[in-house]
Amino acid sequence: MCTTCGCSEGETKIDGHEIGDRPRFSYAPKAKKVTAVTAAEAEKHGLPPISHSHAPGVPQSRRVQIEQDILAKNDAYARENRAFLTGRRVFALNLVSSPGSGKTTLLVKTIEALKGKAAVAVIEGDQQTSQDAERIRATGAPAIQINTGKGCHLDAHMVGHAIHQIDPAERSLLMIENVGNLVCPAAFDLGEAHKVVVLSVTEGEDKPIKYPDMFRAASLMLLNKCDLLPHLDFDVELAIDYARRVNPAIEVIRVSAKTGEGMGDWLAWLERGSAKG
Amino acid sequence: MHEMSLAEGILQLLEDAARREGFGKVRTVFLEIGRLSSVQPEAMAFCFDAVVRGSLAEGARLEIIDVPGTGHCLDCGRDTELDEVYDPCQHCGAVPVQVTGGTVMRVKELDVE
Numbered sequence: 001m002c003t004t005c006g007c008s009e010g011e012t013k014i015d016g017h018e019i020g021d022r023p024r025f026s027y028a029p030k031a032k033k034v035t036a037v038t039a040a041e042a043e044k045h046g047l048p049p050i051s052h053s054h055a056p057g058v059p060q061s062r063r064v065q066i067e068q069d070i071l072a073k074n075d076a077y078a079r080e081n082r083a084f085l086t087g088r089r090v091f092a093l094n095l096v097s098s099p100g101s102g103k104t105t106l107l108v109k110t111i112e113a114l115k116g117k118a119a120v121a122v123i124e125g126d127q128q129t130s131q132d133a134e135r136i137r138a139t140g141a142p143a144i145q146i147n148t149g150k151g152c153h154l155d156a157h158m159v160g161h162a163i164h165q166i167d168p169a170e171r172s173l174l175m176i177e178n179v180g181n182l183v184c185p186a187a188f189d190l191g192e193a194h195k196v197v198v199l200s201v202t203e204g205e206d207k208p209i210k211y212p213d214m215f216r217a218a219s220l221m222l223l224n225k226c227d228l229l230p231h232l233d234f235d236v237e238l239a240i241d242y243a244r245r246v247n248p249a250i251e252v253i254r255v256s257a258k259t260g261e262g263m264g265d266w267l268a269w270l271e272r273g274s275a276k277g
Numbered sequence: 278m279h280e281m282s283l284a285e286g287i288l289q290l291l292e293d294a295a296r297r298e299g300f301g302k303v304r305t306v307f308l309e310i311g312r313l314s315s316v317q318p319e320a321m322a323f324c325f326d327a328v329v330r331g332s333l334a335e336g337a338r339l340e341i342i343d344v345p346g347t348g349h350c351l352d353c354g355r356d357t358e359l360d361e362v363y364d365p366c367q368h369c370g371a372v373p374v375q376v377t378g379g380t381v382m383r384v385k386e387l388d389v390e
């Protein structure tokens with residue numbers, strides 16, 4: 001159990017430890033007003049009548065107004081993370097994609113390119129193993145591995161713990177590599193400045209319309225593995241067209257983590273974003 | 278599965294509300310699900326039943342309130358219905374349409390005892 005916020009996170013582990021082993025920056029959830037409605041009040045508010053069962057032994061039911069988003073709790077943690085990160089002027093990105101599209105490889109290349117220019121810290125999310133965090137640490141950058149167990153996405157609470165632990169420097173870059181999954185991570189705000197979706201050219205052009213939520217949530221699409229285009233039938237323009245259909249504002253950069261193609265544009269995008277923060 | 282983590286979110290909300298409001302059992306959960314929210318009502322109902330087993334909401338009825346997708350066309354200025362976020366305007370065929378409603382996933386109210 002978490003000593004600071006009282007959470008118990010089931011299977012989630014950060015660098016192999018249960019999430020509560022280490023403290024998190026303090027978080028006091030803001031209680032939302034919930035109004036219990038009596039029959040008289042219900043009538044006044046035009047709500048459906050409350051059924052009264054006065055049969056002996058059958059407990060009476062009452063109606064409780066909630067009006068809370070399912071993700072309200074996550075969103076509260078995300079706001080907390082965002083406040084902390086922007087307070088430190090940390091530019092945080094949430095990298096999302098299907099498994100194997102090249103997120104970790106891109107991160108390694110990005111860190112190498114930024115060596116001596118910008119501090120980068122990484123939070124890695126995977127269901128199991130710390131291999132990706134080790135790949136990052138091999139570059140010399142600090143990395144923390146979150147293992148979600150059966151969980152298929154990172155949430156703002158576990159990321160908050162990891163942020164506290166990695167303690168990112170003022171004006172640094174924080175890259176959060178989400179669990180490879182184009183569905184759930186779209187719904188879970190982590191407190192990042194932007195979601196960046198990586199689509200590799202070995203996947204279908206139609207991923208953006210098959211998983212519209214993710215492409216709608218992202219500010220930037222990195223079209224990765226462009227070095228492979230000569231060997232494939234992948235239609236780049238069609239993929240971009242689909243992405244813009246679900247998100248007219250999405251920016252697109254074609255890259256190859258392998259050959260370094262497009263990396264200059266990506267680094268420039270990062271620099272512009274950090275400067276704004 | 279997406280709906281599984283959302284069902285867990287619902288259970289958390291119920292447990293928090295129970296502490297604040299002092300109820301011990303949930304009979305019915307009224308849940309608003311927008312058509313553009315990418316939640317499948319059937320999958321949600323299935324996951325909800327599984328997640329609440331052994332909790333204060335075991336056996337509770339899940340009432341899903343369907344919220345239609347709506348948008349505003351920036352071309353012709355009219356409001357339009359949407360089944361997908363990237364649907365064209367039903368009046369003039371323009372894309373994209375600005376989404377104005379139907380992405381909600383909200384616990385509206387509860388019947389409790």
Ligand SMILES: Nc1nc2c(ncn2[C@@H]2O[C@H](COP(=O)(O)OP(=O)(O)O)[C@@H](O)[C@H]2O)c(=O)[nH]1
Pocket residue numbers: 097098099100101102103104105106180224225226227228255256257258259
């Ligand atoms: N040809 C090619 N392969 C790449 C590129 N980027 C990544 N890969 C390969 O794709 C595989 C998955 O990459 P990884 O970074 O682990 O993907 P992740 O699951 O998104 O983190 C690895 O074998 C990489 O070497 C690229 O730009 N071109």
Ligand SMILES: [Mg+2]
Pocket residue numbers: 103104132177
């Ligand atoms: Mg990876």
Ligand SMILES: [Zn+2]
Pocket residue numbers: 002004005006007008019020024161
């Ligand atoms: Zn905690």
Ligand SMILES: [Zn+2]
Pocket residue numbers: 350351352353354355366367368369370371
């Ligand atoms: Zn129109």
